[in-house]
Amino acid sequence: MPDSQFDDLRRLPLFSAMENLHFDDLIRASYVQNFPGQIELVAEGEPADFLHVVLSGSVELFAGWNGRETSMATVRPISTFILAATIRDAPYLMSARTLEKSRIALIPSQDVRSIFDRDGGFARAIVDELAQCYRSVVRNAKDLKLRSSLERLANYLLREQRRQGGASAFELPFDKKRLASLLGMTPENLSRAFKSLQAYGVDVDGSRVTIRDQADIERFAKPSPLIDGLPT
Amino acid sequence: MPDSQFDDLRRLPLFSAMENLHFDDLIRASYVQNFPGQIELVAEGEPADFLHVVLSGSVELFAGWNGRETSMATVRPISTFILAATIRDAPYLMSARTLEKSRIALIPSQDVRSIFDRDGGFARAIVDELAQCYRSVVRNAKDLKLRSSLERLANYLLREQRRQGGASAFELPFDKKRLASLLGMTPENLSRAFKSLQAYGVDVDGSRVTIRDQADIERFAKPSPLIDGLPT
DNA sequence: ACCCATCCTTGACAATAATCAAGGCAACGA
DNA sequence: TCGTTGCCTTGATTATTGTCAAGGATGGGT
Numbered sequence: 001m002p003d004s005q006f007d008d009l010r011r012l013p014l015f016s017a018m019e020n021l022h023f024d025d026l027i028r029a030s031y032v033q034n035f036p037g038q039i040e041l042v043a044e045g046e047p048a049d050f051l052h053v054v055l056s057g058s059v060e061l062f063a064g065w066n067g068r069e070t071s072m073a074t075v076r077p078i079s080t081f082i083l084a085a086t087i088r089d090a091p092y093l094m095s096a097r098t099l100e101k102s103r104i105a106l107i108p109s110q111d112v113r114s115i116f117d118r119d120g121g122f123a124r125a126i127v128d129e130l131a132q133c134y135r136s137v138v139r140n141a142k143d144l145k146l147r148s149s150l151e152r153l154a155n156y157l158l159r160e161q162r163r164q165g166g167a168s169a170f171e172l173p174f175d176k177k178r179l180a181s182l183l184g185m186t187p188e189n190l191s192r193a194f195k196s197l198q199a200y201g202v203d204v205d206g207s208r209v210t211i212r213d214q215a216d217i218e219r220f221a222k223p224s225p226l227i228d229g230l231p232t
Numbered sequence: 233m234p235d236s237q238f239d240d241l242r243r244l245p246l247f248s249a250m251e252n253l254h255f256d257d258l259i260r261a262s263y264v265q266n267f268p269g270q271i272e273l274v275a276e277g278e279p280a281d282f283l284h285v286v287l288s289g290s291v292e293l294f295a296g297w298n299g300r301e302t303s304m305a306t307v308r309p310i311s312t313f314i315l316a317a318t319i320r321d322a323p324y325l326m327s328a329r330t331l332e333k334s335r336i337a338l339i340p341s342q343d344v345r346s347i348f349d350r351d352g353g354f355a356r357a358i359v360d361e362l363a364q365c366y367r368s369v370v371r372n373a374k375d376l377k378l379r380s381s382l383e384r385l386a387n388y389l390l391r392e393q394r395r396q397g398g399a400s401a402f403e404l405p406f407d408k409k410r411l412a413s414l415l416g417m418t419p420e421n422l423s424r425a426f427k428s429l430q431a432y433g434v435d436v437d438g439s440r441v442t443i444r445d446q447a448d449i450e451r452f453a454k455p456s457p458l459i460d461g462l463p464t
Numbered sequence: 465a466c467c468c469a470t471c472c473t474t475g476a477c478a479a480t481a482a483t484c485a486a487g488g489c490a491a492c493g494a
Numbered sequence: 495t496c497g498t499t500g501c502c503t504t505g506a507t508t509a510t511t512g513t514c515a516a517g518g519a520t521g522g523g524t
Contacts, residue, residue, distance in 0.1 A: 044458055065378040066454050072373065084363040084370075093370045093458055116356065123355040124348065130362050131316040137369040138316075138325045141304065144376050145416050146297040149481070176502065184377050186482055191503050206490095206502095222298050226276055226325055381511070408472065418512055423473050438472090438520090 006032070008055050009105055012078050014129050017121030026115050030107040037100045044095045048085035050106040054078065057102025060178065061094040071181035073140070074099070074173070083130055086112050099174060142227045149185040153193045154221035156183060157202065157209060159228050168214065172207040238264070240287050241337055244310050246361050249353030258347050262339040273328045273336065280317035280324055282338040286310065289334025292410070293326040303413035305372070306331070306405070315362055318344050331406060374459050381417040385425045386453035388415060389434065389441060391460050400446065404439040 006027050009015055015023060032055065035041065041052065044063055052059075059075040072094050075081045085092045086109040098104075116123050143152055156179075164170040172179060180190040194204045200220045201213025211217055225231070238259050241247055247255060264287065267273065273284065276295055284291075291307040304326050307313045317324045318341040330336075348355050375384055388411075396402045404411060412422040426436045432452045433445025443449055457463070 063374045063378065063458075065374065065456055065459060068378050070374070070377040072370070072377075084366040087359055087363040088367070090367070091458070093367055093374070116359065117352055120349055120352070120355070123352070123359065127319055127348065127355065127359045127362060130359060130366060131319040134316040134362060134366040134369065135320070135322070135325055137366065137373060138304070141369060141373050141376065142295045142297065142302070142325070144373065145302040145304075146295065146300050187502070188483080188504085189481060192481095195503090224297055226295075226323070227297060419472070420474085420513080421511060424511095427473090 006030075006105075008078060009053060012053065012080075014053075014080060014125045015122070017125050018115070018119045019121070022115050022119045022122060026107060026111050029111055030105060032103060032105045034101070034103050035098045037098050037102075039098045041096045041098065041104065042082065042092050044092050046092055048082055048088075048090060048092055048109050051080055051086040051109055051112050052082060052096065053080050053105040053107065055103040055105055057104075058099045058173075059096050059102060059104070060099050060174075061096050062181075063094045069181070070184065071178055073136075074182070080129065083126070083133060085109075087116075087126070087130070089113070099178075139227050139229065144184055146227070149183060149189060150193050150196055151221060152183045152185075153190065154197060154200070154202075154217060155223050155228055157197075157211070158218065158221055158223050161209075161211060162231070168212075169208060169210040172209060175207075238262075238337075240310060241285060244285065244312075246285075246312060246357045247354070249357050250347070250351045251353070254347050254351045254354060258339060258343050261343055262337060264335060264337045267330045267334050267336060269330050269332045269334075271330045273330065274314065274324050276324050276327045278324055280314055280320075280322060280341050283312060283318040283341055283344050284314060284328065285312050285337040285339065287335040287337055289336075290331045290405075291328050291334060291336070292331050292406075293328050294413075295326045301413070302416065303410055305368075306414070312361060315358070315365060317341075319348075319358070319362070321345070331410075371459050371461065376416055378459070381415060381421060382425050382428055383453060384415045384417075385422065386429060386432070386434075386449055387455050387460055389429075389443070390450065390453055390455050393441075393443060394463070400444075401440060401442040404441060407439075 009027065010023060015026070018026075035057075037057075041059065054075050054077050056077050058077075059081060061072045061075060061081060063070060063072055075096075081096060082092050082094070084090075089109065112126075116126055143155070147155065160173070161167070161170055176190055177187045180187045183190065185193070194202070197217065197220075201211065201216040203210045203212060241259065242255060247258075250258075267289075269289075273291065286307050286309050288309050290309075291313060293304045293307060293313060295302055295304055307328075313328060314324055314326070316322075321341065344358075348358055375387065379387065392405070393399070393402055408422055409419045412419045415422065417425070426434070429436075429449065433443065433448040435442045435444060
């Protein structure tokens with residue numbers, strides 16, 4: 001396989017601290033592939049044969065039960081997904097599909113585990129990434145249990161605004177049906193929630209969101225670093 | 233400190249694979265303490281100075297926002313909590329309080345991190361534990377997003393039945409107010425939910441639950457290994 | 465036995481969210 | 495231009511869940 005493809009990988013925090021030899025071992029059996037949008041990459045319940053790394057594009061993690069389906073998270077470059085299943089050699093708990101044309105690296109789980117045992121820098125990076133993932137799911141659970149859907153939307157908008165640089169106007173990164181599912185509500189309710197937020201200085205036109213009154217929406221949303229992450 | 237106190241620790245999967253020397257290093261600055269019930273051990277937002285291990289009793293993890301509070305999980309012997317905060321040297325995302333008289337080991341986070349780098353067996357055990365924690369929060373999030381409160385209760389009862397050995401009658405491990413919070417509902421609603429489950433062969437008398445018709449409640453609850461864990 | 469506290473349950477009601485059924489609107493191709 | 499399609503919105507209705515207020519039941523403690 002062409003080495004150049006793996007340059008982005010090498011620069012990932014997850015791989016940057018490991019020895020060259022081990023990195024080479026790791027990617028020997030790996031490959032990078034381009035996928036179109038809306039392709040299911042992994043299905044929940046399957047054995048976790050590969051650690052996946054999103055190099056470009058974006059991937060949605062979702063889960064289903066009893067005929068229902070919900071969006072769990074969005075994975076953006078450059079980060080991994082289903083690391084926990086890889087480490088425990090257990091079935092995936094979530095399915096994954098590309099949201100758009102995406103470049104994905106696939107690294108055999110077995111190699112990840114075996115090199116973990118031989119490379120301290122890699123081990124340290126894995127545990128760091130995993131701890132971060134854990135904390136982000138905990139935050140998500142707090143968001144779900146402590147806030148109403150309107151509050152979740154308000155805080156989501158503030159997070160997204162921050163993620164995109166903090167300007168008062170920004171674009172929603174995916175369609176509203178998906179956003180509704182991510183926030184744990186129906187598309188109909190999301191529509192109404194957007195309308196309710198007008199009263200707090202938020203305007204939506206298509207996928208364009210404008211925060212007319214930052215202080216007002218923040219007063220309503222009450223964002224917390226312990227749920228929404230640090231302002232950094 | 234008396235070595236004998238740490239025997240239980242040594243046998244924990246988290247510590248059993250590490251070298252004696254490192255284990256000794258780790259517990260040198262650690263201590264074990266007995267707490268009465270209802271004592272707050274850590275508060276969310278505080279720096280994670282110690283990794284906590286529940287040796288006996290039980291601990292509730294909970295979180296608050298905007299005057300509300302919710303129960304996130306129960307930690308039973310012998311396992312750790314707030315491992316992720318320890319690893320990332322970040323503030324706790326959850327508070328913890330003893331549910332009953334409990335024996336807790338406190339291990340300085342700094343030592344956990346430094347020995348992680350020197351002991352491969354320990355590193356492997358940490359990442360394993362953390363991956364398990366991650367998966368359990370993901371399962372919890374799926375439970376919350378994909379199921380109604382009645383379905384959550386039904387599945388909780390089946391999990392608890394299994395955890396206690398599988399007999400058709402068992403005791404709820406804590407009061408109903410706490411259970412309601414854990415399941416993301418109000419105590420009033422929990423009462424009504426229990427009543428609704430009578431139609432599916434579940435009887436409750438105080439904290440004693442009796443499954444009259446196992447097949448019936450399972451047909452309603454539709455437990456899944458990808459949410460409720462494996463039947464093992 | 466009595467009081468008292470705690471915990472749980474109930475009922476009436478309100479708020480929140482989901483469902484169902486239309487409809488609007490922009491983009492696209494014929 | 496016209497139809498079609500997909501996506502989103504709206505309104506009406508129902509379902510689910512939360513809130514408030516009141517009332518058992520239970521188990522101390524005196």
